[in-house]
Amino acid sequence: MSEAKSILVVGAHAADFVWRAAGAVAVATARGARATVLCLSYGERGESGELWKEPNQTVENVKRIRHQQGEQAAAAIGAEFRCLDLGDYPLEIGREALEQLTDIVRELEPDVILTHTEKDPFNPDHPVAHSAVLKARQLASGAGVASGFKTIKPPRLYLFEPHQPELCGFVPTTFVDITPVFERKQAAMAAMAAQKYLQRYYTELAERRGNHARRISGNSEVRYAEAFQRVVPEVLSHL
């Protein structure tokens, strides 16, 4: 497995990448990789309640703030920030949006794509994002046989950790040690001022997954980790 030179994170909402994958992204960019964060919506309805408490708030202003915060968080981990602004609660992805997504996958030719789990009983948009990313990845890379359009090398696909993992069918296959870059993840989380209450929650998650990673690897240096579930097998040249 060669190291990722280009990583794409696709989230249903503007902040998903921060809590679930900012560490792995920061590790990649610290090692010279290119990283792109793609948000399918700003999460302006479902997860921006703090902003809506402001008097005279408008949806345009909520989106503007979420864009700024997303950009700032992405910058903290060395990633580019993009948003398709497809709307949330519910997020819907028709043929045109699927083509947009596929074109971005083709353009970026990522080695790794990170996205949501197939199920999430607590969020109607996450499974929609999952399903669209799976399709876009297949449409961009073909079925492994000669096809009538340009294809890219099939990216590795990982699911990031949902809020209530067992109820989403999430079983970790991969832990990434994010100890060396944990301050960057903290900076990214700090940028998401609208969801401040999640910072402590996800710091503890990183410690806990660090604990799991230590037990599994026997490497006592791991302090913080993120968990992922790999969807298609890896191909190794040796064990």
Next chain:
Amino acid sequence: MSEAKSILVVGAHAADFVWRAAGAVAVATARGARATVLCLSYGERGESGELWKEPNQTVENVKRIRHQQGEQAAAAIGAEFRCLDLGDYPLEIGREALEQLTDIVRELEPDVILTHTEKDPFNPDHPVAHSAVLKARQLASGAGVASGFKTIKPPRLYLFEPHQPELCGFVPTTFVDITPVFERKQAAMAAMAAQKYLQRYYTELAERRGNHARRISGNSEVRYAEAFQRVVPEVLSHL
């Protein structure tokens, strides 16, 4: 994930390692690792029918021949060969045999252990081996907390591919490219003269898994591969 310096393959019978893991072992030894093949029995009853066609055959002689063949096959891939001679059809592993197995795991401190799947509707001994290896690995490495006995670093655990994978619940998570060492695997297979009819079968399997690995990785150099299922997650320092 650092490269394996020591690999242990545990098979229920003397020939299991050849068909299922000889390629991955040969890759490891070619890169300087130590490899040990541990057979729990000689498979003298369940899979030595060809030998029993000889007139006046005895169980001692069957075991002797199986030992020679196993040793020769192991030598072809640079591995040491050992057999606990616990009997087959049915293989039974009591407390004493479990301790023997645990002691060997402690002695070798392998980075990687390879063994059978949890289920196999076509073989009564494979699940028994699986269960014993899981226990021995845990007894040797502890539960990740301070314990009252010497523990080793927890080895990575992979299951090798059974004869009818779907019916054994086998889902590959890892393909190892064995193209550079495929001749060695062929030599190992050739040593198992008692089960000659399997050589073509497993050559084709290696090609087919090579096909799968090519499609997944987009690496057109892979011609032969072996498939494995990883049981505990990996811990990475980056993607």
Next chain:
Amino acid sequence: MSEAKSILVVGAHAADFVWRAAGAVAVATARGARATVLCLSYGERGESGELWKEPNQTVENVKRIRHQQGEQAAAAIGAEFRCLDLGDYPLEIGREALEQLTDIVRELEPDVILTHTEKDPFNPDHPVAHSAVLKARQLASGAGVASGFKTIKPPRLYLFEPHQPELCGFVPTTFVDITPVFERKQAAMAAMAAQKYLQRYYTELAERRGNHARRISGNSEVRYAEAFQRVVPEVLSHL
């Protein structure tokens, strides 16, 4: 777990609630709760064959009869009856219908929602209803974080028993003792004159589930029960 004060049953067709949940609804209304039955369609094509045997039958008349029967059955168990009349075989739920459904969930603020299983190899409309109810429940109650719209307390979600449970992936987590109200369920079933042949079938089911409930609880008073599968965990203040 506090007792339900408001219950919503969503069925794909006009009669689903009768066979699958009339007992649990009757128990609730007998204890003072409000109950609403919402049918997504009248089932005028897929399950009204008896009515179509009448000469000169029209779809309007079939719907009219199904409405009367549904209303009568709902009345027998103390529930209100509504129908969205979205058509059946196939039932399709677009954005607008999803919003209607979400608005009803918001309006009723039910403590409990009952609906179909995720899979049903014998009915194309049941999974469509399941999926829409899951989404509507999430859209109405938010993701548990502050959102930009009014949210209701997340209702408990139960699936009711399908016709061939194992093939629909149904595994009961909850039995409701309907012994005290079984006559009401019988009255509700009697109202569905178009599907008379099902009355004995579902009486026996209630006895069988009563048998199961007796064995599980050790309570020999249970004679009739309905089985449900809870989808999100319960939160208790004590065991």
Next chain:
Amino acid sequence: MSEAKSILVVGAHAADFVWRAAGAVAVATARGARATVLCLSYGERGESGELWKEPNQTVENVKRIRHQQGEQAAAAIGAEFRCLDLGDYPLEIGREALEQLTDIVRELEPDVILTHTEKDPFNPDHPVAHSAVLKARQLASGAGVASGFKTIKPPRLYLFEPHQPELCGFVPTTFVDITPVFERKQAAMAAMAAQKYLQRYYTELAERRGNHARRISGNSEVRYAEAFQRVVPEVLSHL
């Protein structure tokens, strides 16, 4: 289980039926059954790369060639060939296409339908085909109760073997011995000149499944077999 007199194979692309079910179809037609191959698309984008290497190739010409090849392959196994030409990569099936498909199921009244698995991480069109076939089969045969439209006897439903079975959740329940008709399957495969490289692959698959079938049945006459997964149970008059 009475023998199939009419078989319908539904593939997402023009060649799917050849690799996955040509043997079972040839067995059926050799015994006097009627067989129909229905392709939802020509696979003109996703699996016709060889044809697109020709200079000045057009999509009409690719479709024309794929039609000819499909017809020829179908003829080799005694089947009729039809194509809905709905487009591929991505294949999309709206209400109208679903009705077309349902009408064909009603018209043919097949005893057996063969189609793709529910999941396929390597092909975006296969699950779309699966889902549409399930719906069409239900819409044509009703829910087992009296309905307001003409229904046919519910066809047995089998999934055929995908390229990477374990990753698609495929677990075989049924092997069909295709030894007597294997030459016909080879002729059908030879007709698909655009995907010549798959012929050896699927010959070996047939041998391997033959090996599995021999071990399971103890019938040493089986040399070639195809594997299928039955979705709804069988009803037997005796074991």
Next chain:
Amino acid sequence: MSEAKSILVVGAHAADFVWRAAGAVAVATARGARATVLCLSYGERGESGELWKEPNQTVENVKRIRHQQGEQAAAAIGAEFRCLDLGDYPLEIGREALEQLTDIVRELEPDVILTHTEKDPFNPDHPVAHSAVLKARQLASGAGVASGFKTIKPPRLYLFEPHQPELCGFVPTTFVDITPVFERKQAAMAAMAAQKYLQRYYTELAERRGNHARRISGNSEVRYAEAFQRVVPEVLSHL
């Protein structure tokens, strides 16, 4: 799939075969097959409570009565009755008992074996029986390769329906139409006087499974059926 000429039913207790498989056995014997019922214990502790209500009851007498009843029930469906008398609650099967069981499988060379499910949260003995039957079947028939002992043709293996199917992981793959022999099943049930209360329960189950079988097959002649789960795939010469 050729018709079974010899059927073996293995139950943990003396009465299991009656409720769960008497119909399928009666169908077989009515068609000329040989059927053997093998009980691993008399169920003298776990399911003979009615007998223990007699004053001065002894375990020998309970076993004697259970033997008579089992024999009578077996006679009603044309089967031979045997019991290994290994004790129940808990049933334990050591090496010697496993050999006894294997010898019987070898002796009878059954085409079909019927036994309990792998899990049963309501009975500690059923999974023990399941596991022993799986092993004995494999030890008697070998692994499909040449072995050093006499092997029989691998029998088809079916699990019969447990009391609470979903909680035991039971998913039917096969229904047997027992309409023509239902009176024999009733006679067999009547023989088990110690568990009289189960007769109505299992009559209704047979009707319900008959209902399922009718819906699946479209054959309106089926009135009574038994459901089974096939464990290893079938090998067919045609669909």
Next chain:
Amino acid sequence: MSEAKSILVVGAHAADFVWRAAGAVAVATARGARATVLCLSYGERGESGELWKEPNQTVENVKRIRHQQGEQAAAAIGAEFRCLDLGDYPLEIGREALEQLTDIVRELEPDVILTHTEKDPFNPDHPVAHSAVLKARQLASGAGVASGFKTIKPPRLYLFEPHQPELCGFVPTTFVDITPVFERKQAAMAAMAAQKYLQRYYTELAERRGNHARRISGNSEVRYAEAFQRVVPEVLSHL
């Protein structure tokens, strides 16, 4: 579901009950229930490493200290402490130990039993405990039919949360709000001086499960919770 008057927690080692169930036990005793903690071993080998760092440590002394700590922790939550002292790493439970366990279940007649999950890739003793508790519960309560021995009312069975839940197949079905008694759980944890490093870990787990419980219930008062998986269904008199 009536409230538990008697609770039994069975752990493989002396400290398991503290981390995994002390809160639910404290809630029960605060409401007047009787609680018993039963440890199958002292965990003297596998999880007492801190104690073995003392010079001249002996196994008797380790057990003595573990007994004191267990007793003190149990006292903090109002429970009685017992230990069968069967040895750990590996824990083995033969016929005699199973009878001891069954007798204790019969003696206590608990309404609720709490124990380990069926799988745990990080601990060889937890699944052994799980399996023995399941059997003992069944042997004590019978199969729901009249049996030849005294039976108790079948206790509700819950699995408590393992260290790495997803890898153990743990899916929560039940959260218990332990906010009112959280200080008692802290006192119990403080008593386990040999595993001090786990106190912060399990405090955070309680907060995280509290977060989950808040989101699910919408009850903002929940600050600390424990998660459990219910194994057999509940029987309710109403929803």
